[in-house]
Amino acid sequence: MSELPDWQIEIDGAIGRWQTDIDEALTLEALRSLEVRALGKQGEIPGLMKRIPQIPPQDRKAFGQAVNALQTQAAAAIETRRDVLVEALIATELNDTSFDPTQSLAPLRRGHTHPLSTVQADIEEIFHSMGFHVLDYPEIESEFDNFEALNIPGWHPAREMQDTFWLDNGHLLRTHTSPGQVRAMHEFQAPFRAIFPGKVFRYEATDASHEHTFHQVEGLMIDRKVTVGHLLDSMRTLLSAILQREVEIRLRPGYFPFVEPGFELDIRCQVCAGKGCSACKRRGWLELLPCGLVHPNVLRAGGLDPEEWQGWAFGLGLSRLVMMRYGVPDVRLLMGGDLRFLSQF
């Protein structure tokens, strides 16, 4: 039995040493540096090949095979070790229960849409989907457009009822959104449907339920042969959509110079289902909005022939609707600018 050559003994020994080192590598980083030291371009195992010239020619083939085998074994050992270390890391990560979900960073800064805008946008979408133009008309109006065009002549008590802000230019801050009726009649060819939301102004002292500035939505439908029956159907449909429930409505006589017949529209009290409670002052009904068939004089002011065209109109209090929807106790909060209030929306 021939003696093993020295290089053979050395290579056989090296396998054992590398295996030990690899098994002792405790981190992926240590394993990686071991890998570089063993198998890298300048690594010790590839470095063995430089000794070929000192190996006897008849052994060179065997030497080369032995080095390659060493390299393969070392690489396999490293891969095996890496799998073990990765599995251990995964296990550690999976076993981490130290996170406390109740601790988090400061909340992200979010913006807030004004509740008036939110409610107005909802209403605009409902009406838009039913074929209504959504329009915007000026806040300063002429006396003519605010009163005469709406069949409210100079002597009329309604001019005092709607106490008015007068301006130095002889004009006024509109006391209702109704001037839009005549503007819309001139702007669009009949038949048409439109709403015009916006600010209105009343010269009156403010308290929890009165503001000198508040928001309304005016609605107008102009067509041939418009009837009270149409008004009933439209208002029930629209109010059910706006209030997001089936509403029961009733009309009762109401006096507004720009409609004839004119109505106060009540909705059945939801709190007591009409039996009478404190919310509806024991009446079973809540007064919601004024409406009616457009007065012939208003149609004339709008350039329409009342023999040919009729219409219905309503005025809905947007501020009141916001207060109803969100339970806002004081109307002055709406335009008070308080960020602590607005950031609740």
Add this chain to the structure above:
Amino acid sequence: MLVSWRWLSQFVDTQGVDPLQFAEKFTTTVAEIDDVVQWGFGLRDVRVVDVIAVAPHPNADKLRLATVELGGRTVQVVCGAPDLRVGLRVPFVPPGVTLPSGITVRDGEVRGVASPGMLASEKDLGLSDENAGLLSLDGCTAPAGTRLHEAIVLEDVLYDVDNKAITHRPDLWGLYGVAREVAAMLDKPLKPFDLDLVLGTTAPLAIRVEAPDACPRYLCARVANVSVQPAPVDARLLLRRLGTRPISNLVDATNLVMLETGNPLHAFDARTLRGGEIVVRRAKAHETIATLDGQLRQLQTHDCVICDAEGPVALAAIMGGANSEIRPDTTELILEAANFDAPTIRRTAMRLGMRSESSARFEKALDPVLAETAARRFLKLCQTWNPEARITSHLADCGPFSADAKPLSVIHTTATYLRERLGVTAVELPDAWLDACLTRLEFRVARTGDALAVTIPSFRATKDIKIAEDLVEELGRHYGYDNIRSEAPRVAARPPHTPALKLLERQVRNTLVHAGLTEQVLYAFDDEETRARLLLAEPAGLTRVAVKNPISVQHTHLRRNLLPNLLAVAEKGLVQGDDGQPARKGLTIGVFEIGRVFVPEKSDDRGLPPVLVNGTEAELAAYTAGMDSEMLRGVLDARSGTKPLPLQPMHLGIVFAERLGGGAEGTKLVIAPTEVTHRLLQQGIAMLNHLLSWLGKQPLALLASGPESSPGAPDGSPTWRSKLGYDLVASTGETIGFLAALHPRVRIALDQPAQAVVVELDLRALERVPAIVRGNQ
């Protein structure tokens, strides 16, 4: 206005009608009833007694012992009423009876003397707040011992009709008008007034109506041999529960007739009218009158006064004069029943702050016919209560109305038209029902097939009913709006139009909110306190729209920029904290508003229908063809007089603010750290770029401009910009707004150490910024 069920039932048969269901029906048919109150219930054990003896109480000075006759037996009770005397008829509450107030009358002793029961005041019985003495039943003829509710009118139901619901219905300001509606509602006859009188033949006195425009009708009568006494108990209690204080039979009769007919009356003591004449005229400059409430009133020349030969004796329709009122010793009266011009009365009553039951009625434009009804009702009542009274004159009737009584107006329409407006068929609302309904409401209906000629009764003609649509309402409310089939309108399906600016406004709002800003909706008025404190002013030459009647000294002008109000809101936020963040150093606030501002420079919008502004004569003639005289006058006035409206552009304002100092005790920092200012500016610029990107608009150039150096800005150069200010310029060269740090002087004036960057731009100009060109590589 209160309506008494018992009184109503004297004119309409209400047998079998439930008073509560009645209120519901009345609300949907006529006018809203705010409240229903029961009056005079729970008193069935109270009895009528006569006081037959009064003796002092042995142990109390203020109490006395009353012996009363209770129908076959007598009872002695202790009584503290000062007006107790022998011969008085009063209510007696037996022991054990619990009164509506909750008090149970005991069979016990009062200061050592037995008192089995009590004599009652109005307040004791819950009939009114009157507690000065016993309820006097003098004149009540029932035998002693009769139950009170059988002797006088009790157990009434009062309906509080919402006054706002009847402003257009002068006929409903009297019970009789209400009864007319109720009769129509219940389809029952309305009992006519008994107005038969024996009148004298001479004139009551000389009457001259010198202001026929203020007083269309003035009726007068003279009544002699009257004696001033309390009115009958039922009348007194009726006045009381309708909210009027009983005074004396004569004055009470004027009030009762006013409540009944709706036409106010006035009674003068005949002795006091100097010169034996009455003149109705406008007041003279600097004239005064002492009204019967003891005040001296300064008159103006549009006020209407009633005068005798020497001067004013009454402020027409509002209040009598102290010099001519009915006194306890009056024996002869002059009755005034008049019709006054509504605007004249309203103006005077408002100016003097003297709105009374009387002026409230005249302000509604009463029917002149009613004045005569009221006069006759009064004279009748006066004689009923005062059998010795004699009407010594005829009923003098002066003023333009009596001279040229106009024929009643007629509306020509068709039954088909009236039904079409309601949306009902001839089967649902037949001709016969239609005619009967209008007839019950006292319209005269002349029908030729479908065509109707409907004569308006005088009491509906003053301002209420004019056109066919008014008849639609009459029919609709009595037919019952609940009975009208609701029907979906048939409309052409066309896509609705939404103005581009409205769409832009929504996009801007959503983008800014999603980027973390809070939206504000603020007043159209500037706050002068904020402007002065923060040194915010318009540049020289730029004015704001002024309010003629500001609600307060802080709100004298309309805003020309959004920023002053927005800055004030941010300033408050820095103190109060925002969104859960405490108010401490480093707190940042981002707010914005989209709203109209007001620029006095003229627009081309005159606030008039276009045809009035630039229509041809022919177009104008067509426009005004169907108008009544009131409308036509308004049109012509507006056409000649109205100036264009101011510009009312929609602006976007943004404020970024950061708190610099510590708490409230921190000192104001004069210098804002450069890095804070730069960061806020960068934040503003980033936000603008973000917005433009979302809008698909090209970015804006920032053109540096110091204070007083931005003539191209939409509203000149606000003084609150620091040198770190930039005009926002579109690629078209148009300046659409600005972005700037606050001027240091403004910043220092803030009530907290803070820095802010402000942006304001014109939304219409933003809309014009060119769109990003897409599709390039």
